[in-house]
Amino acid sequence: MTLFFQLLVNGLIVGALYGVVAMSFVLIYKASRIVNFAQGEFLLIGAWTCWWLLTSWQLPFWLGFPITLVFMLIFGVVLQVVVLRPMIGEPIISVIMVTIGLSIVFQAAMKWMFGVFAKPFPPIFAHATMDVFGLQVQTVYVVSLGISILIMAGFGWFFKYSRLGLAMRATAFDQQVAQSLGISVRQMFAMSWAISAMVSAVAGVTVGVVNGVSSALSFFGIKVFPAVILGGLDSVIGAVVGGLIVGVLENVAHYLDSQWLNWGNMYEIAPFYVLIAILMVKPYGLFGTKDIERV
């Protein structure tokens, strides 16, 4: 039973990270209607950048991490302006393929620059694990849970009260109306990519500290799909809920598998079966808006 609770806690923590990545995915989708298949590569790039700053430049974490975030901010804006802006108005397959192409390029480039093997982060915390209600949990995980909750709360505040957040919501709601109210839609698009890249990088660094940095990180970007489909593609709350459910689900599937079924590999694959099931039953997810079409 302890194992079960351990896995449950792990699931919640990993799920919170999924939720954060899913949120940044939804942010892009809501603002610019682009499905970003390169979301996982944002994690990868963020983690490698931070790793590089910490090892090659010997920067302390409190300095290296903010620099990473600033870099990702600029990276997101540049990416949107250079690659995605010409794609506005193109059919959906083209836009999807561009982000897929980007993901291949980034993945190969990262492998090229940093090698294919996982590299560990220099230790950041004094104690690697800590005791939570009698369960041994890695300190990074606890901190990451805190960071995740902080980011989620930050998103909530940002979209409810800040001027920029309201402008972004207006853009997502109706681009023409937003434009006529004096909101620069171009800037909003660029901002959504920048924030998304930044938030993903936070998740990337967190996972990198736990598991070491390797191209496996980009699989997070794939795992995000079950989460966002479950929650609804255009719902920020849905993304968080979906992420948590997927995180718990894969750990429960792993538990069932290791205890009774012995099928193997359920941890990886269970979310995809769920994904297909959701798409069959409720394609717009738990919180997503239904697409109603008129002729």
Next chain:
Amino acid sequence: MANVSIIPSGDFKTSYGTDTTIFPTTTSRNFAILGVVLLLACPAFMDRYWLSLLIQIGYLGIAALGLNILVGFTGQISIGHSAFFGFGAFASAWLNNRWGVPVALAIPLAGVLTTGVGLIFGVPAARLKGLYLAIATLAAQYILQDFFGRADWFTGGSAGTIAEPLTVFGFAFDTDERYFYVVLVAMVVMYILGTNLMRTRDGRALVAVRDHYLSAEIMGINLTKYRTMSFGISAFYAGIGGALYAHYLQFVSVENFTILFSIQFLGMIIIGGLGSIMGTLMGTAFMVFLPELMQALTKMVSGTAIDTALNLRENIAFLREMSVGIVIILFLVFEPDGLAHRWKQIKAYWKLYPFSH
């Protein structure tokens, strides 16, 4: 005006027959026949390496045509094509090894089996469109890949499976020179089938679904039926292509059918031109020659400062991977209609040669 050798200026088509004809002029038909004859002569003067590239273009081109029917003609998106390709490969080998079905029969049967699998995943596809479908097929890719690793009885698990060479009446097509003809015949047949499919009522229905599915539905086209059908056809082509691949290499390994391979298929049809049958072949050829081009480029700059700075020789694998992504992005940004469109422009330019405006 059935047998003209040059196209008259202006549009004088008076029947559906002339509008949907494959070869508008006798010249274009003769050129197509000449092309096939030239290909027939290839094994006589080409070395084995080039031949193997042509064979690759053949079986990949068949599978890519299936994807183009799905994506380019029906407007559905699939990111799981390599999984179907792999299923066809394993199915053909399995039919032959386990049930003793002769290879010549196992290849089309593998296509039929793959169609079945395609239809299973086509059921959610019939209800979904656009990015939802993209994500569903992404899930299909991972599920099938997981299945390949799991199903020892079918795929031989991580050890892979051996596929016997194709034998007809005791004549084994086991060398590149011989297998080339098998692939060539299969490719010509499948491409003619594909071209003709698009000229039929069903083919036009598929195009209508792509162009405006609401209007299509109002006109009485059964959306569910045609979306599922398109998925089935695409899987059939992938299965045939995969089976040909299996009996060419005579060994199928589980690791080959990754998402990157699926993306390469998508790259082929985007580079070639969505909704263009000849373009599919051009795109496939481009995608097959791209790694060779990268190799040649690397060789060209070897020893120079660029080479030592980037350590090209050891990283050629990443360079190839990157080139796939970069080419896809560049084509989408600068030539979204693909090579087929470019080819048309070149033809139009020479047709009007000195006075192109």
